[in-house]
Amino acid sequence: MNFFIQRSKLRDLYDKVVAGERISEADALRLFETKDLNALGAIADFVRQRKVGNRASFIINRYINYSNYCILSCQFCSFARKKRDADGFELTVPQIVEKASEALKLGITELHIVGGLHPSLPFSYYLEMLKALKNLDARLQLKCFTAIEILHLAWLAKKSVEQTLVELKAAGLDSLTGGGAEIFQPDVRRTIAKGKESAAEYLDVHRTWHKLGGRSTCTMLYGHVESLADRVDHLRQLRALQDETSGFTGFIPLAYHPENNDIPVKTPPTGFDSLRTIAVSRIYLDNFPHVTAYWIGLGMKLAQVALSYGADDIHGTIIEEHIFHMAGANSPQLQTETDMIKAIRETGLTPVQRNTFYEPIKVLADATASEPAENPAHSKVLEDNLATA
Numbered sequence: 001m002n003f004f005i006q007r008s009k010l011r012d013l014y015d016k017v018v019a020g021e022r023i024s025e026a027d028a029l030r031l032f033e034t035k036d037l038n039a040l041g042a043i044a045d046f047v048r049q050r051k052v053g054n055r056a057s058f059i060i061n062r063y064i065n066y067s068n069y070c071i072l073s074c075q076f077c078s079f080a081r082k083k084r085d086a087d088g089f090e091l092t093v094p095q096i097v098e099k100a101s102e103a104l105k106l107g108i109t110e111l112h113i114v115g116g117l118h119p120s121l122p123f124s125y126y127l128e129m130l131k132a133l134k135n136l137d138a139r140l141q142l143k144c145f146t147a148i149e150i151l152h153l154a155w156l157a158k159k160s161v162e163q164t165l166v167e168l169k170a171a172g173l174d175s176l177t178g179g180g181a182e183i184f185q186p187d188v189r190r191t192i193a194k195g196k197e198s199a200a201e202y203l204d205v206h207r208t209w210h211k212l213g214g215r216s217t218c219t220m221l222y223g224h225v226e227s228l229a230d231r232v233d234h235l236r237q238l239r240a241l242q243d244e245t246s247g248f249t250g251f252i253p254l255a256y257h258p259e260n261n262d263i264p265v266k267t268p269p270t271g272f273d274s275l276r277t278i279a280v281s282r283i284y285l286d287n288f289p290h291v292t293a294y295w296i297g298l299g300m301k302l303a304q305v306a307l308s309y310g311a312d313d314i315h316g317t318i319i320e321e322h323i324f325h326m327a328g329a330n331s332p333q334l335q336t337e338t339d340m341i342k343a344i345r346e347t348g349l350t351p352v353q354r355n356t357f358y359e360p361i362k363v364l365a366d367a368t369a370s371e372p373a374e375n376p377a378h379s380k381v382l383e384d385n386l387a388t389a
């Protein structure tokens with residue numbers, strides 16, 4: 001048994017987890033409230049090891065925001081703009097295809113595409129975008145749209161959510177993103193994202209997608225005005241839906257960034273808070289295969305440490321990120337494949353390149369034989385991003 005657990009007041013919860021018993025919401029709150037981060041991390045690391053063994057994954061992907069115009073004005077959001085704003089943007093389908101085409105040279109397997117709720121783009125724009133990207137390369141996996149975007153598209157199309165998802169799937173949609181969950185507790189949700197869909201609506205979009213055979217991830221935005229009990233309640237609702245559908249491939253906790261918005265939290269999530277949130281999530285969400293340490297929000301150094309606190313994935317190369325950087329994230333715009341492999345390998349875990357569904361593409365078990373050479377196209381894209389930033 002781990003040294004830290006032997007001496008810890010969390011020993012009873014460790015015994016419960018080892019016995020394969022599900023922890024309760026009261027147990028999860030107790031874990032959130034503990035100051036014994038070493039013992040909490042050891043329990044989460046035990047669960048991670050039991051789930052995925054000695055592996056940790058990453059994906060070679062590219063983010064594209066098709067537009068930051070949005071008809072809503074969520075108080076916490078630093079990304080959305082109105083048509084009158086000078087720094088608003090929208091991309092045509094050919095511009096999106098060009099970005100995707102450039103990124104294919106880096107070996108990406110996934111495009112992650114989200115935007116605001118655009119005031120005038122028609123439903124056909126979104127279908128054309130998906131079809132054009134699949135035409136570019138049918139192997140490219142398209143992870144697109146948050147739940148609120150799906151509700152917006154259903155409204156545009158004047159169709160049910162189910163029929164909207166059916167048509168998006170037929171056009172090439174492979175996975176929904178998990179964005180927009182924020183915190184489900186209604187008072188907190190009203191405070192940070194008035195006008196956004198309710199928790200029930202968010203969950204119902206994912207439920208409908210899962211029942212169509214689709215898969216998605218889900219998120220929790222933590223470290224603003226919510227309480228620890230609100231976080232437990234959020235996780236409870238995600239675990240319940242996963243019990244029902246088994247459609248979530250992974251959970252991605254998102255650390256709140258407070259700049260350029262109307263919720264100026266004085267103390268955004270600390271390293272301690274992020275590690276305990278990842279650890280409690282890993283222990284409580286016993287029906288989730290994967291927990292991701294999102295390096296854009298955490299910084300790569302803390303994401304790497306999170307691999308010893310329950311996370312088994314450090315997300316992707318990303319290449320161009322707007323949402324967190326407009327909220328003050330000072331992480332870089334991209335990680336190279338080589339840097340991600342190095343970060344994982346240093347923790348003693350075996351790096352695995354994965355696809356959108358967390359399925360392995362390449363296991364990099366041997367440090368000497370299979371280390372990929374630095375791709376010169378990465379620095380070219382980084383230079384281009386800096387030039388246009």
Ligand code: SF4
Nearest residue numbers: 070072074077080116
């Ligand atoms: S969080 Fe999403 S829905 Fe809300 S204002 Fe920002 S872009 Fe719009």
